[in-house]
Amino acid sequence: MLKKRLIGTVTVKNGWAVQSFGYSRYLPLGRPEVIVQNLDRWGADEILIQCIDRSNQGLGPDFNVLKNISRLGISTPLIYAGGVRGTEDARMVINKGADRVMIDFALRNNPESIKAIALDLGAQALIANLLVRSHKDVLLTLDYVSGIETPVTEAIAVIPISWVSEILITDWSNEGHFEAFNINIQKLSEIIKKPLICFGGISTAKQIKGLLDIPPVVGVGVGNFLNYKEHALQSFKEILVGSELRPPYYEGQKA
Amino acid sequence: MKKKNISIIDYGVGNHASVEQMMKSLGHRCSVSKVHQELSSSDVIILPGVGAFPAAMAKLQDDGTVNFLRDLADKGKIIIGLCLGMQLLADKSLEYGDTPGLGLIPGVVRPLKHVGWHIGWNTLEINHQNISLKLNADAVVYFNHSYYFDTSDVYSSVKVTVNDKSFTAGVRKGNVCGLQFHPEKSQIAGKLFFTQLLDGLGDA
Numbered sequence: 471m472l473k474k475r476l477i478g479t480v481t482v483k484n485g486w487a488v489q490s491f492g493y494s495r496y497l498p499l500g501r502p503e504v505i506v507q508n509l510d511r512w513g514a515d516e517i518l519i520q521c522i523d524r525s526n527q528g529l530g531p532d533f534n535v536l537k538n539i540s541r542l543g544i545s546t547p548l549i550y551a552g553g554v555r556g557t558e559d560a561r562m563v564i565n566k567g568a569d570r571v572m573i574d575f576a577l578r579n580n581p582e583s584i585k586a587i588a589l590d591l592g593a594q595a596l597i598a599n600l601l602v603r604s605h606k607d608v609l610l611t612l613d614y615v616s617g618i619e620t621p622v623t624e625a626i627a628v629i630p631i632s633w634v635s636e637i638l639i640t641d642w643s644n645e646g647h648f649e650a651f652n653i654n655i656q657k658l659s660e661i662i663k664k665p666l667i668c669f670g671g672i673s674t675a676k677q678i679k680g681l682l683d684i685p686p687v688v689g690v691g692v693g694n695f696l697n698y699k700e701h702a703l704q705s706f707k708e709i710l711v712g713s714e715l716r717p718p719y720y721e722g723q724k725a
Numbered sequence: 726m727k728k729k730n731i732s733i734i735d736y737g738v739g740n741h742a743s744v745e746q747m748m749k750s751l752g753h754r755c756s757v758s759k760v761h762q763e764l765s766s767s768d769v770i771i772l773p774g775v776g777a778f779p780a781a782m783a784k785l786q787d788d789g790t791v792n793f794l795r796d797l798a799d800k801g802k803i804i805i806g807l808c809l810g811m812q813l814l815a816d817k818s819l820e821y822g823d824t825p826g827l828g829l830i831p832g833v834v835r836p837l838k839h840v841g842w843h844i845g846w847n848t849l850e851i852n853h854q855n856i857s858l859k860l861n862a863d864a865v866v867y868f869n870h871s872y873y874f875d876t877s878d879v880y881s882s883v884k885v886t887v888n889d890k891s892f893t894a895g896v897r898k899g900n901v902c903g904l905q906f907h908p909e910k911s912q913i914a915g916k917l918f919f920t921q922l923l924d925g926l927g928d929a
Contacts, residue, residue: 472887473846473865513912515846543746547867547910564775567742569869569910589821591776594842594871635842635871665844688845716846716865719912 474682474714475516475689478509478696478703479669482521482535482552489694491646493522493614499697503538509696510544512703513719517548518572518638518669518691520599524553525575526615531563540567551599556583557590564591572638574599577629578613588633597667598634600625601642602653609658612642622661631664636688641670646694648673651681659686667691675709682714729923731755732767736784739773743909744807751920761793769923770794770802774809778818778834778872781809782826791827798829803926804901811896811903812874820872830898832876842871843887849894849906850884857897858882859925860918866911868894874905902926 480502481490487499499505502519509517519539521532531553539548550563551572560571571591576583577598588596601612602622610619631637639658644650650671659666668681669691678690696702707718731748733741733755741757748755748771758764772794774781785791798804806814815826818834826834837843849864855878868885873892883895885905894905902922908915 471848472843475845510912540740540742543743543750545743545747545910545912545915547869547907561776564740565737567740569740569775569907589777590780592842592871594844594869595775635844723913 471714473515473716474687475667476514476678476703476706476715477516477518477549477667477669477689477691478512478514479518479520479691479693480505480509481693482519482532483523485532485535489646489697490522492643493645501538502535503542505697506539506544507542509703510542510546511721512701513707513716514546514703515716516689517544517546519548519550519552520572521552529553530555531559533562533566536563536566536568549597556580557586560587560591560596564595570595570597572597572599573634574601575615579615581628581630584630584633593633593635596634597636597638598629598631599638599640600629601640602658603641603643604652604654609653609661614642622658626662631662634664636665636667637662638667638669638691641668644671645669647671648695649677651677655681655684655687659684669693675706678706679710679713729753729768730766731769731771732764733757733771733773734764734790735759736781736788736790738781738784738809739775741773744771744773747909747916747919751916751923753923759788761789764793765797765802768803769926770797770804772804772806772810772813774807774813776809778809778812778820778826779822779824781813782824785813785827794827795829798901801900804829805922805926806903807909808870808905808907811905812872814896814901814903815874815876818872829901830876830880830896830903832874832880832896834872835875836872837870837887837892839890840887843868843885847885847887850886850891852878852881852884854878855880855882858895858902859921861914861921864914864918866906866908866914866918868906870905874903900926
């Protein structure tokens, strides 16, 4: 049976892993590769590296971060986000060690590139990131470069989502806060007909289970809350044994 | 386990680092090369790949690697295709038209029409009609693809099911085999699988 995924998420700013709170306040964590190595040891189903300061500075992908991670020889699938402008960047990101690429800035600013990347790498390698918040019962999506919010219903009409395989729904205003994810995924899934990954303010096993029980949700991303204690990822999985996730894995355990 | 010399073909398509690191962690000597002389001196050749079939075949053609691989396969060299690299072993692919493949294992690469793509961890199923690839029953490994290798049970050794439809996840014909999933990204299950595979293929 195809499993749903618990995705360890690492936020990177200026080359350093940070704890982020609503993408407005940050605390340093250390070198990204150290966090990634932990997530790999703990048996994350996927690891998402999101370098959040690349696109708005026109810097392109952070190949240095990818190079350092690649040296570790991790055996967990890696998603990379940050600074991907088009096919060449996406191809380089894959060749430098990522398995999949997540796009945000280019969705709005270079939408024709999405089709080109999908044709080169395949849609299965491409994920779209939508920053969403719920405001007075309306779901709004944020263009973080311009700061403009538009209803998801309007944004989705112009964003080329047919060329991506999955969409990460980031509850950006609640990101980093305890048990704060507040997007009506049932309602959103009526608007967006794609497999969804939820991220932002997801901190408890109960929340994870509640989201994974919704059919279009194929994965849940957890960031800060995996860094507060050792083996947090296995702890979530222990509680969720019997769900659609892979069971927990402990280093040294036989397959 | 006998230590092997393993070469990963570098043709500009795919992430070699994970495969290389996993082979080294299993105690083998492993290098990445596009030089045919170096490749032919290894015990095992790994053909990785990410992306579209036609572009990958064009790159192999440009390097003169298509005929090189066919010759090596004829001579009994162990060749392992991973993900797109597995699909390249087929006679042809229907991805963006009709593109001939390496023709090392009979079959046609077709789109996963019923789901669009297959992403994530899924359970391998042994095809009991063909046990040419040794693996642990119920191993859960990582997939990321939108086309599959359509072949007969003579070559299809491992299968996987998505939305009640079963399709090939591993093929073997003598010294040539292919895996649709990513053992190098399948944590402990992938390591164990590679160990068993490399031992088993030595009997080719």
